[in-house]
Amino acid sequence: MNATTPAPAPRDALLRIRGLSAGYGLVGVLQSVSLDVRPAEFLALVGSNGAGKTTLLRTLSGLLPVQSGTIEWEGRSIGGLTPDAIFRLGIVQVPEGRQLFPRMSVQDNLLMGAYRRDDKAEVRADLDKVYGLFPRMAERRRQLAGSMSGGEQQMCAMARALMARPRLLMVDEMSLGLAPIIVDQLMDNLTAIRDQGVTILLVEQDIHLALAAADRAYVLETGQIVREGPARDLIEDPELKRAYLGV
Structure with a gap:
């Protein structure tokens, strides 16, 4: 071509x-x-x-x-x-291979997406929105990210990126x-x-x-x-x- x-x-x-x-x-x-x-x-x-x-x-x-x-x-x-x-x-990237923090909980991984933000009330509101979009992440919020399936880890990586708005x-x-x-x-x-x-x-x-x-x-x-x-x-x-x- x-x-x-x-x-x-x-x-x-x-x-x-x-x-x-x-x-x-x-x-x-x-x-x-x-x-x-x-x-x-x-x-x-x-x-x-x-x-x-x-x-x-x-x-x-x-x-x-x-x-x-x-x-x-x-x-x-x-x-x-x-x-x-x-x-x-x-401009936020969800990288190939997800690149999560495997020994951190799902919720802590998501909050890493908002590490540059200081609007704590809005971060919490966004966390609720992300959990609404990815309900399985809400179920796994206290689970270590590295212990999830590949599909769940991909969801986590996408949800983390959304926390950066x-x-x-x-x-x-x-x-x-x-x-x-x-x-x-x-x-x-x-x-x-x-x-x-x-x-x-x-x-x-x-x-x-x-x-x-x-x-x-x-x-x-x-x-x-x-x-x-x-x-x-x-x-x-x-x-x-x-x-x-x-x-």
């Missing part, structure tokens, strides 16, 4: 990336990536393992430097900001290693989060899963965007079906 030329950025783009190249030291991974994230949308970034999806999220979070190109948040360049400064803008929630490989019934539940949770006004960027190698839930999507191959458009159109793309779905 050939690389695509990005459409002009919508005027209301929340996050705008143009010509982004990044990688690890001298090893380049992303090559002139351009994409837009619009407010309160569910956007999917899909592609096979090794395509550069996690590298893109790490660059957006400030964990990897921008080699060339620009990243703008509400029209402001953020390509050189620290991870903490980016986090304070409301994200404006953009970036979720990396949510379905990895989980049973389909758990993945379906987590996807329902993501949709509910979007319906509350939080913008979602889901990075996923299960292309059918992501396209079935998203509003729009980009396809990343070997560090380049090769397709973009409404998810309902991409899921019917014959070339994508052959390449990723074996159809």
Whole structure:
């Protein structure tokens, strides 16, 4: 599949990336990536393992430097900001592998998501909201996070991110290693989060899963965007079906 030329950025783009190249030291991974994230949308970034999806999220979070190109948040360049400064803008990542504190309780893990906040009454209110969205976390609140199942740990990681009051929630490989019934539940949770006004960027190698839930999507191959458009159109793309779905 050939690389695509990005459409002009919508005027209301929340996050705008143009010509982004990044990688690890001298090893380049992303090559002139351009994409837009619009407010309160569910956007999917899909592609096979090794395509550069996690590298893109790490660059957006400030964990990897921008080699060339620009990243703008509400029209402001953020390509050189620290991870903490980016986090304070409301750009929050649920990392691949969850990265919980296994010897801490579920509730203490959730409160770690609010470690930068000093509005204690609102933190408690948000904790109640998160427990409403993830009732199993309420049941497990005193349990050590490391003793839960993989699906429950993924719920905990997502709930912890919500405690930071994200404006953009970036979720990396949510379905990895989980049973389909758990993945379906987590996807329902993501949709509910979007319906509350939080913008979602889901990075996923299960292309059918992501396209079935998203509003729009980009396809990343070997560090380049090769397709973009409404998810309902991409899921019917014959070339994508052959390449990723074996159809």
